[in-house]
Amino acid sequence: MRVAVFRWKALVPLLIFGMVGLGVWLLFADRIATRTAESVGTTLVGAEVEIERVHLDLPHGRVEIRGLTVASPFEALQNLLQADVLVADVDPLPLLEKKVVIDRLTATGLRFGTARATDGRRGTASDGLMGQVNHWGDQLRVPALELVTGKLEVGRLDPAQLNTPRAAAALAARADSARRAWDASLSGLNAAAIADSARRMVEGLRGAKPTDVKLLGDARRTLGQLKQAQDRATALQRSVTTGSAALQAGAAGLADARQRDYAVARGLLKLPGLDAPDIGAALFGSVAVDRFQRALYWVELGRRYMPPGLLPRATPGPRRARRAGETVRFPREHEEPAFLLKTAQLSLQLGAAGAAPPRTYAASVSGVTSDPALYGRPATASAAAPGFRLGALLDHVRPTPRDSAAASLAGVALPSLALPSLPVRLEPGVGTMALSFSVQGDQVRARWTVQAERVRWTRDSSAAAAPSSIGDLVWRVVSGIPAVEVSASLAGTIARPQLAVSSNLDRALAERLRAVAGAEVAAAERRIRAQVDSLVDGHVAPVVAQVTALGGDMTRRLGGQQAQLDDARKALEQRLRDFTRLPGVRLP
Amino acid sequence: MLLLKLVQSLIKALHSEGTPGQLAAGLALGSILGLTPLWNIHNAIVFALIVVLNVSFAGALLGWALFVPVGFLLDPAFDWIGRTLLLETPALRPLWTALYNAPVVPLTSFNNTVVLGSVVFALALWLPLFFASRWGVVRYRATVAERLKRSALYRMVTASKLYNLYRLFRPEP
Numbered sequence A: 001m002r003v004a005v006f007r008w009k010a011l012v013p014l015l016i017f018g019m020v021g022l023g024v025w026l027l028f029a030d031r032i033a034t035r036t037a038e039s040v041g042t043t044l045v046g047a048e049v050e051i052e053r054v055h056l057d058l059p060h061g062r063v064e065i066r067g068l069t070v071a072s073p074f075e076a077l078q079n080l081l082q083a084d085v086l087v088a089d090v091d092p093l094p095l096l097e098k099k100v101v102i103d104r105l106t107a108t109g110l111r112f113g114t115a116r117a118t119d120g121r122r123g124t125a126s127d128g129l130m131g132q133v134n135h136w137g138d139q140l141r142v143p144a145l146e147l148v149t150g151k152l153e154v155g156r157l158d159p160a161q162l163n164t165p166r167a168a169a170a171l172a173a174r175a176d177s178a179r180r181a182w183d184a185s186l187s188g189l190n191a192a193a194i195a196d197s198a199r200r201m202v203e204g205l206r207g208a209k210p211t212d213v214k215l216l217g218d219a220r221r222t223l224g225q226l227k228q229a230q231d232r233a234t235a236l237q238r239s240v241t242t243g244s245a246a247l248q249a250g251a252a253g254l255a256d257a258r259q260r261d262y263a264v265a266r267g268l269l270k271l272p273g274l275d276a277p278d279i280g281a282a283l284f285g286s287v288a289v290d291r292f293q294r295a296l297y298w299v300e301l302g303r304r305y306m307p308p309g310l311l312p313r314a315t316p317g318p319r320r321a322r323r324a325g326e327t328v329r330f331p332r333e334h335e336e337p338a339f340l341l342k343t344a345q346l347s348l349q350l351g352a353a354g355a356a357p358p359r360t361y362a363a364s365v366s367g368v369t370s371d372p373a374l375y376g377r378p379a380t381a382s383a384a385a386p387g388f389r390l391g392a393l394l395d396h397v398r399p400t401p402r403d404s405a406a407a408s409l410a411g412v413a414l415p416s417l418a419l420p421s422l423p424v425r426l427e428p429g430v431g432t433m434a435l436s437f438s439v440q441g442d443q444v445r446a447r448w449t450v451q452a453e454r455v456r457w458t459r460d461s462s463a464a465a466a467p468s469s470i471g472d473l474v475w476r477v478v479s480g481i482p483a484v485e486v487s488a489s490l491a492g493t494i495a496r497p498q499l500a501v502s503s504n505l506d507r508a509l510a511e512r513l514r515a516v517a518g519a520e521v522a523a524a525e526r527r528i529r530a531q532v533d534s535l536v537d538g539h540v541a542p543v544v545a546q547v548t549a550l551g552g553d554m555t556r557r558l559g560g561q562q563a564q565l566d567d568a569r570k571a572l573e574q575r576l577r578d579f580t581r582l583p584g585v586r587l588p
Numbered sequence B: 001m002l003l004l005k006l007v008q009s010l011i012k013a014l015h016s017e018g019t020p021g022q023l024a025a026g027l028a029l030g031s032i033l034g035l036t037p038l039w040n041i042h043n044a045i046v047f048a049l050i051v052v053l054n055v056s057f058a059g060a061l062l063g064w065a066l067f068v069p070v071g072f073l074l075d076p077a078f079d080w081i082g083r084t085l086l087l088e089t090p091a092l093r094p095l096w097t098a099l100y101n102a103p104v105v106p107l108t109s110f111n112n113t114v115v116l117g118s119v120v121f122a123l124a125l126w127l128p129l130f131f132a133s134r135w136g137v138v139r140y141r142a143t144v145a146e147r148l149k150r151s152a153l154y155r156m157v158t159a160s161k162l163y164n165l166y167r168l169f170r171p172e173p
Helices: A008-045 A091-097 A128-138 A164-189 A192-207 A212-269 A276-305 A468-479 A506-580 B001-013 B019-034 B041-053 B057-087 B090-100 B113-150 B152-159 B161-168
Strands: A051-057 A062-070 A078-088 A099-113 A313-316 A326-329 A337-351 A359-369 A379-383 A390-394 A404-411 A424-427 A430-442 A444-454 A456-459 A484-493 A497-503
Touching: A008 A051, A008 A062, A008 A276, A008 B041, A091 A099, A128 A276, A164 A212, A164 A506, A192 A212, A192 A506, A212 A506, A276 A404, A276 A430, A276 A444, A276 A484, A276 A497, A276 A506, A326 B057, A326 B113, A359 A390, A424 A468, A456 A468, A468 A506, A484 B041, B019 B041, B019 B113, B041 B057, B057 B090, B057 B113, B113 B152
Parallel strands: A099 A337
Antiparallel strands: A051 A062, A062 A078, A078 A099, A313 A326, A337 A359, A359 A379, A379 A390, A390 A404, A404 A430, A424 A456, A430 A444, A444 A484, A484 A497
């Protein structure tokens, strides 16, 4: 039976099914686009992206986004930005290649740093790019002013870190080994037996005939044994003397090891630097590092999603029930990039909350693309208004990326700053704040400055730092200073940057702190030395006693045996001399 | 419920009027739906083929149902295959670059490692699966099917209310 290959009657239902499918897609296209945009945005930014509604008007190449909220990847309950409406003119043809080319984007009602009800951060502080940036920032953190809290913190002293117990144990082992060797040598001397044999020979010679040649030979052999035993005893004595001296030197070396242990323990004292630059870093370093960290996060994000060159690039695939895999892009010269935003006009509002009504500024962005090498021009952003300037350039067109950004605010209420470990808060009031950040290849250069002429200092009763006399001192110093100038700069490679912070508070505060810190530091050092002594004494004293006792004991025992041998030899030699003085007898 | 549907599909397919070849072709096409991520354009084409070609629709449903868990299990292997083809085979790079920059083709998500790996695997499996399942259906119908129809269990199942319910939804020949 021949079976037909095609089921022609199914064509009509298939077409109907396809049309229904298309209708459903058109019906839900806006919702699908909303979810897709949220998912892609969240992956890109590393924080929750929420959109009220996306409307696709593909016949007119227009996409409208309403109610965009991007959570801050840094702050738990803060938004990075919110926008009322974004309208994008999209080129429809690249969509067939799954590429998005936006000719023009307008955004209105952009607001920054607004509050949100839930934590919008994705992942933890140690995950992915955020983890890398946090790790980078940690190496720049300077110890806070521990001294100012009224306590000098002493780290836990681990006995395993100390040298002296190890050295003492080694010395004890050497002493044991030497004792065993010397004991064996003493036993090997056999001095008592040889001396007894010599004494018996002396007795034997007493009544012997001078012509007894055999006895005379025996007496000469016994004398030889005595001499050999004496030689061995002398060699052993030299060995004991040298060995005892070495052991004594080892015991003296324990004192040096203890000094090294004091140094190790002193390293556990979290002593703050009291020079002016250290004080500046302790006061404002943390705030500056936060700013630099954020700038680096955006630069690294830009480098990740806007890489230079035309090599295939793999990015995580879409989230789905099945494994996401990786989606690989294959850019080619003279083709459209996978994403390109040619120009964007932004209307944004800036101003501190609770102060004067926020001002509205205009900004523009251009050349944001996933494939800078294809577009051939760097991405730029700029905004300018009275008292406000912003400029950014991300040049990933060439193999070595160059990123730089600078922003300054003048005549605007600046956000307050909490000084670490101090119950003091700085309200800068109206002032000037500037941040510049530049990364070329792996070289980073950044600067953050704050200038405020009429600052207000407030005591922060809720601060974690406990009240202390030194905290009071700091309060007295800073509260009399009406203006603040802070400058933090960063330079070097991204892997090993150097941070320098200075402020007009540094010198005044450093001098006062140095005056009161000396006594605190000395007391802390005494405590740590006592802690070392308590851990070391139990190991050192028995070993020193063992070494001292060993030298004396061996000398005494060896001396006794040498005396026995000497006496026996003298007696035997005397007897032999008497024996050979007999007339007519000559010793052979 | 899923198990019941699977059993229904199995009974429906194995005892249908279709030839073993139609059943095997349907099952092999259905396996592509199961092995690869569902919401992709290539699966719309596979679905259209199942409808337009004179293959067993029930067999296709059976193949889909059977191979969905296999697809989940083999996802790591698909990822590896896709990665090897897309990123670690320089000879294929011009092909992928041309396809990536061609209209419509990128909409298939061929440049996703799991999609490409699973499609390649499913296509490679298609012919062996077709011949194996055709042989299996022939053997089943020649040996087990007739004995099963005479068994008390089959008569009990077919006489049950459940089977009557199934017959209500059985497509007309």
